[in-house]
Amino acid sequence: MVKPVNVGIVGCGAISAAYTTTIARLAGLRLTAVADLDAARARATAEANGTRALSVAELLADPDVDIVLNLTIPAAHADVALAAIAAGKDVYGEKPLATTKAEALQVLQAADTAGARLGCAPDTVLGTGVQTARWYVDNGLIGRPVAATAIMNHPGHERWHPNPDFYYTPGGGPLFDMGPYYITALITLLGPVSKVIGAASRTRSERTIVTGPRAGTTVPVTTDSHVTGILIHDSGALSTLVMSFDSAATRAPNIELHGEQATLHLPDPNHFDGEIHAHPVGGTWTSLPTRAGYQDAARGYGLADLTTTPPTQLPRTSAALALHVLDIMESLLTSTTTGQATALTTTCDRPPPVPLGPLEPRTE
Known part of the structure; x- marks a missing residue:
């Protein structure tokens, strides 16, 4: 049986619609809450997707949220990721991981210390x-x-x-x-x-x-x-x-x-x-001819790839790659x-290739 991963979105700007569309069609993901500094925008997104509109603090504290999808503006990426990690959540965020390498390193260190999984767009490379x-x-x-x-x-x-x-x-x-x-x-x-x-x-x-x-x-x-x-x-x-x-x-x-x-x-x-x-x-x-990649992929496949990757492995859109x-x-x-x-002071492994086919959810 598929046990969906509960997703909470922080940031309901223009790009959020692409993600909510993908979440709705992937069996391994379930949108459980949304939040935005603009409460009216959060309510509109929640109503359009049949979910709850919360404050950012409420969403981070919500035990029903497994992973925070960070769709805030770049200047807020690091702060929101750090707050989500401190709240015990995994995090997948829009690019860039942070606005500076120093901030990004703080996020990676916090995730490593907390044992949180961390991924970052772009996921277009998975198509x-x-x-x-x-x-x-x-x-x-x-x-x-x-x-x-x-x-x-x-x-x-x-x-x-x-x-x-x-x-x-x-x-x-x-x-x-x-x-x-x-x-x-x-x-x-x-x-x-x-x-x-x-x-x-x-x-x-x-x-x-x-x-x-x-x-x-x-x-x-x-x-x-x-x-x-x-x-x-x-x-x-x-x-x-x-x-x-x-x-x-x-x-x-x-x-x-x-x-x-x-x-x-x-x-x-x-x-x-x-x-x-x-x-x-x-x-x-x-x-x-097409030989590899997730078929019919769209924004949000990096999030799904993270949730389907075994905990002992880095996801293909890992924070190390984003750093x-x-x-x-x-x-x-x-x-x-x-x-x-x-x-450069950093490096990363070349991500594993994606075989040709659909993205399959993890089963319990």
Whole structure:
């Protein structure tokens, strides 16, 4: 029999709807309560999902909550995670794990001391897109991996988001907002990183909100809005990363992976699926069959993967992986100010691959 894990959500913003939809269709998860600093927003989310609206303190103290799904803004990620761990809960959170490596290390230490399980988005790497690309890499299609490019060019979230303020503060920007999707995919494909070299710019001091009730309001920009860098993987492969909120568009592939024998063209790592294309030396571009990954995955599969992973193993979206991603991003920003290569102080195991198929709940 399946014994569902009871989930309590802290943070009922726009992304919460994607998670509640996934929780409703996975037999191994049950939404038992929601909380938000905006009580009206929490009530609306609770009513839409047939559950309870509580205060944050009430949710953390509730014995019916097994795991806290932390969907707060990045600046609150560490504080909410620490409070949940102190309350005896497991935690799965949105990316990044924290806004600084120092805060993230505090969260990992607290979880280790308490014996709490800790996971972190992005979980898009668990879908058929990135996992199929990994399958072909692991099975030798491209030969020895040599390099990768990961590119995200975008004009900025103020064009669609009614409250984009936090995207332009430390802990936001294109690197901390979108970088985790691309960097987590690169680690999944090529393994951990030992050193980074970065450069960055900030083209505008403020942004104007385009949509919603605050349209016309300006938002100050206090973090870099264009970041580029080189990631030097332990394997020797080199990844080039470009994350920008300062460009109109691009035709560059989201991720290209180059090996001695072939190149792979990957879909957007902010999505779970998509076609993989290969170009062997002397050949042409062809579409490859799907070989690995959770089928029909969506946001929340990382949470479910954590609850189905045996307690003796790290989940595929582990806090150790999220810490390494955060270290890479923070080190890139350090390199942009020093003008020198920055060595990483963390590492992680390359997460286990996901076989092709549905995500099965744990049975009791």
